[in-house]
Amino acid sequence: xxxxxxxxxxxxxxxxxxxxxxxxxxxxxxxxxxxxxxxxxxxxxxxxxxxxxxxxxxxxxxxxxxxxxxxxxxxxxxxxxxxxxxxxxxxxxxxxxxxxxxxxxxxxxxxxxxxxxxxxxxxxxxxxxxxxxxxxxxxxxxxxxxxxxxxxxxxxxxxxxxxxxxxxxxxxxxxxxxxxxxxxxxxxxxxxxxxxxxxxxxxxxxxxxxxxxxxxxxxxxxxxxxxxxxxxxxxxxxxxxxxxxxxxxxxxxxxxxxxxxxxxxxxxxxxxxxxxxxxxxxxxxxxxxxx
Numbered sequence: 001x002x003x004x005x006x007x008x009x010x011x012x013x014x015x016x017x018x019x020x021x022x023x024x025x026x027x028x029x030x031x032x033x034x035x036x037x038x039x040x041x042x043x044x045x046x047x048x049x050x051x052x053x054x055x056x057x058x059x060x061x062x063x064x065x066x067x068x069x070x071x072x073x074x075x076x077x078x079x080x081x082x083x084x085x086x087x088x089x090x091x092x093x094x095x096x097x098x099x100x101x102x103x104x105x106x107x108x109x110x111x112x113x114x115x116x117x118x119x120x121x122x123x124x125x126x127x128x129x130x131x132x133x134x135x136x137x138x139x140x141x142x143x144x145x146x147x148x149x150x151x152x153x154x155x156x157x158x159x160x161x162x163x164x165x166x167x168x169x170x171x172x173x174x175x176x177x178x179x180x181x182x183x184x185x186x187x188x189x190x191x192x193x194x195x196x197x198x199x200x201x202x203x204x205x206x207x208x209x210x211x212x213x214x215x216x217x218x219x220x221x222x223x224x225x226x227x228x229x230x231x232x233x234x235x236x237x238x239x240x241x242x243x244x245x246x247x248x249x250x251x252x253x254x255x256x257x258x259x260x261x262x263x264x265x266x267x268x269x270x271x272x273x274x275x276x277x278x279x280x281x282x283x284x285x286x287x288x289x290x291x
Contacts, residue, residue, distance in 0.1 A: 001082075004075040005089055008058060009051035015262050017046045019141050020148035022161060027154040028227055028286050035152050042108055042151040045097045046144065049112055052093035053119040055086045060123045069183065107150040115143045130197040134173040141169035160221035167214040171245070172261045174210060175252045178203040211245055233285045240278035247271045 020043045021030075029035045058065065058076045065077035075081035094116065102109030118139060126136045145165045149157050181195050181203065218241050222234035248271065251264050265271060 001085065004081040005085060008055055008075040008081050008086055009089075010054045011047075011051075012260075012262050012266075013050065013054065014047045015266065016141070017043050017050060017144060019144035019165065020046060020151070022145060022165070023149035023154045023157050024152040025283075026158070026161060026225070026227060026286065027152060027156050029152065029154075030283075031287075038104065038151045039148055041104055042101070042147060045101050045104065046112065046115075046147065048093045048097040049101070049116060052090040052097070053116065053123070055090040055093075056120070057123050059083055059086055059090075105151050108147055111143055111147040111150055115140060115147070118143070128194050130194060133194055134170060134177060137173040138166050138169035142166050156226050158221055158225050160217060160224065163217045164214065164221060167210055167217055171207070171210045171214055171248075174203055174206050175248070176261060178207070179252065207249070211249065214245060215242055227286045228289055231289065233289050234282065236285065237278050237282045240274050240281065244271060244274040244278065247274060 020039060024030050024032075024035055024039050058074055061071075062076050062083065065071040065074055068077075071077055076083060076086055098109065098112060098116070101112040118136060122133070122136045122140075127133045142162055142165050145162060177195070177198060178200060181198055181200055184195065215238075219235070219238055222238060223232060225234050228234050247268070248264060251268060251271070265275070
């Protein structure tokens with residue numbers, strides 16, 4: 001039972017909570033022990049909170065997940081995990097992690113509570129509202145970024161990074177919807193009614209728009225960021241972002257990926273290399289580029 005419960009908590013999805021780290025990284029204090037400990041503690045708490053939301057989501061979608069070729073193997077949809085066990089686990093996770101979030105930092109606790117409220121609204125309502133369903137997913141990532149900024153007490157964090165996080169998360173959400181639409185074909189409406197209101201052509205148009213917006217907003221960040229003392233050396237990281245976006249689109253369009261973004265990011269060597277090279281270049285500029 002514990003193994004099935006752990007699977008239902010989706011530990012692979014905890015990688016999404018890495019969005020708490022950019023604020024500290026771009027503020028130039030990633031190697032400041034007290035700040036790093038606070039942010040890592042916040043990340044752990046967010047893992048517990050997000051797992052509670054995943055459990056609730058699977059409880060709400062249990063019957064529809066049974067009609068999905070991949071999701072039918074999830075512990076709740078397959079019957080391997082009792083709904084009562086999942087419900088109790090979700091409540092316990094929230095009962096423990098939310099109060100601890102307020103203990104760590106009141107602002108962080110409020111952000112975590114807002115995240116829970118938003119995701120519950122998504123599970124029960126917003127996932128059925130066209131366009132808002134994808135924007136809500138995007139907002140969840142922005143709240144992660146903000147949570148990291150609050151806990152880290154940042155002083156040089158550019159608002160452009162909020163824009164970048166919003167658009168990048170929307171980019172991922174749109175491609176996930178596209179993958180579901182193609183994978184489920186004529187059965188799409190039976191699994192997720194909102195898919196009946198989308199077309200592949202519309203989602204492709206949105207992807208083109210958002211891809212350009214991600215690149216432009218990140219470029220604006222590199223032009224205006226204070227972390228490189230006005231040298232504009234952060235512009236050196238733009239090619240890695242451009243390549244990573246194109247590589248992700250290549251995998252979605254030619255390999256029919258996109259349903260599990262974490263599998264794409266963690267399972268593709270060239271994409272991992274682009275992310276690591278971006279992080280190394282950005283880190284060199286922020287931490288060693290000027291003294």
